[in-house]
Amino acid sequence: MTTPTNREIHLASRPEGWPTAENFRLVEVPVPEPGPGQVVVRNRVMSVDPYMRGRMNAGESYIPSFRVGEAMDGGAVGEVVASASPGLAVGDTVLHGLGWREYARLDADKARKVDTTAAPLSAYLGALGMVGLTAYVGLLDIAAMRPRDTVFVSGAAGAVGSIAGQIAKLRGSPRVIGSAGSAAKVEYVTRELGFDAAFNYHDGPVAEQLKAAAPDGIDVYFDNVGGDHLEAAIDSLNLHGRVALCGAISQYNAEEAAPGPRNLFLAVGKRLTLRGFLVGDHADRMPDFVAEVGAWLREGRLRVDETVVEGIENAPEAFLSMLRGANRGKMLVRLA
Secondary structure: OOOOEEEEEEEOOOOOOOOOHHHEEEEEEEOOOOOOOEEEEEEEEEEOOOHHHHHOOOOOOOOOOOOEOOEOOEOEEEEEEEEOOOOOOOOOEEEEOEOOEOEEEEEHHHOEEOOOOOOOHHHHHOOOOHHHHHHHHHHHHHOOOOOOOEEEEOOOOEHHHHHHHHHHHHOOOOEEEEEEOOHHHHHHHHHHOOOOEEEEHHHOOHHHHHHHHOOOOEEEEEEOOOOHHHHHHHHHEEEEEEEEEOOOHHHOOOOOOOOOOOOOOHHHHOOOEEEEOOHHHHHHHHHHHHHHHHHHHHHOOOOOOEEEEEOHHHHHHHHHHHHOOOOOEEEEEEOO
16 A cells, blocks of 8 residues: 555544534544455545534434544445455445545445446445435435425435435426525526526525415425424425425534424324435335436436535535535545
């Protein structure tokens, strides 16, 4: 190996409210050697995602918390530089779950070989990875979107929301509405991603803006934000409307528990379905997802944007910027 040390990001302390740079620490450790059945991967690109904010907290959740004083982890793609496994060779490009470091040692069965001739490396962390599958499953399986449905997507300029809205249009929705956090993002969502309408949630009450954009109501809500967006969607949902509960980024940094939607009683009379989901439970959908979304990508029908930050040392700032909504599309960190 050409690099004698391996730089990685550790969780220095647990945040209270919004995380800060002080919650992270850049640490140098030796480059690991593979044990039997293992590989060492030089990470090229890593992902930062909203769900990682919850992992910075202590307590029980659907995924283990990061440990203070230890390296963080998350999606990454890179090149195998050492192998003690017959299944992967030096030079193979793989997707795995040990990001936040320049070199990762892992069991070979925890890595998936990817074809960089079929799609760019970063696509496997975005449109053809967890992000794209989340949008695909959430919209089509969890919310059971039909071609005649009017769809509302919150966080529409973000990684998942930008793809979910485009899938809705590609699958025949006559009207797709998005929310975003700035006038520039509203323009991006409508002019570049093809949403039929969008609004800036800073411009006024979400419920009023959504009703103006969807005077006949909505049938599907893809929820990335929670809070006032979920409450507004419940107001606007038509009979038998469906909600895919993907995330609630508006509440991730709250120091006190936010109250639930004040109008949840409407779910009874409207016979609504509100269903949470985790993309990890839907790996069986990967073949159909890759076939359909991969074709859209090759044909140029699905637009994918990325916000890329350079260097492992800037990974914490990339993460914090993503939580503040500074990204357009997927936020990534290029390591090499």
